[in-house]
Amino acid sequence: MTVQIADHLPTDGAAAMRATCTPTIAAMEGSLILGIAGQVRKLAEAGQTITDLTVGDFRPAHFPLPDGLRARLHDAVDAGETNYPPADGLPALRKAIADLYSERLGLRYSPESVCVCSGARPPIFATWALFVRPGDKTVSFLPGWNSGYYAQLFGSDHHFIPTSAADNFFPTVEAARAAIKGARLVVLNSPLNPTGTVISAEVLAGIAEAVVEENRSGRGPCILMYDQVYWALTQPGVVHHNPVSLVPACAPYVVQVDAISKWMAATGLRVGWAVLPPYLQERMKAYIGHVGAWAPRPEQVATAAFLQAPGALEVFRAQLVESVGQRLHRLFDGVMALRAEGLPVDAIAPQGGIYLSFRVDLIGARFATNEAIRRWLLEEAGVAVVPFQAFDMHEQTGWFRMSVGAVSMADIEGALQRLGALLRRG
């Protein structure tokens, strides 16, 4: 006889979940961006023309994997590289990452500093788990990616530090210094999701120096988590800075987070890593091992071989930066042309990542919230964007993230035309 599970389950699932899970997990929120993506999908399925600028991902039809990576992935599976990898990654990959950081970022870490994981999220989660106790002060800057969710999960006393468009959505050195006092974990990301802007050497050095001072103050350890998953996607002429290059004395306190997800257009392969001092790496390895969040072995073998193939990454990266940049610059130019017509929009010139900061300046005039503007753009123009509220900002400023990873140039032309028509109609 087959047991019908549904007959034995509580009728009010939500109430049963609340009674069963811990309060922290019961209160955990899902991703707002995924909620918006669901709405976009429904409208598209209903036949509406939509340019989907919401997803922080690559559509493989527009942005395929590097050929050399795909081929090596097949080879690895065929060669039987399919058992458990070491919990902190295959030695060949850890060495390839240490070499990459030495050659591209001028940082000579040993392979013992590298902890390979399944994408960038596990080392981010592990960093919170390693250093943050409930009630500890943690800091991130607004807008920013996902820190609110982690702060809620770890019960920290989280401080969101505001920034402004005039400062490229990074903090001033003064604001960052004040915030870092007493903090146990400082979360920083550049190139920044959601804005597509890049931190200046001056501000990053100021933050790194403040972290060193905090650690020497006797108040307790203060870790800087530097999330640079878009570092290899900076636009030509833009420099990606690193806190350890600028202020080497901060090396004992910095966890660098990175992945092939974005700069190899490989979000689904799940290869990421932390680079951190060996005295901390060993704890991260143990934690990642218990969670089982290691990267799949064939992906590790293929990534190591691809990174070590002379010129392979540079050739791929140049193409990717060009095709991402072409889309970002077309969107930016299009928005600025609408602005030149006197329409209430603005944008910040693309610097890095796959995002453009886009503003519709109608708060107070016609709309009360970013959410109302978002729906108007989606429903009336088929232009799907993500409000900065999805990045922990509460202020209603009319700023949105546009992401180009899932669209063609033709999609962008269509979006600009429909956007212009909607704004002119008012």
Ligand SMILES: Cc1ncc(COP(=O)(O)O)c(C=O)c1O
């Ligand atoms: C700033 C930032 N960090 C980390 C991640 C997570 O990357 P992964 O897919 O490798 O876990 C993302 C993904 O969108 C991101 O934007």
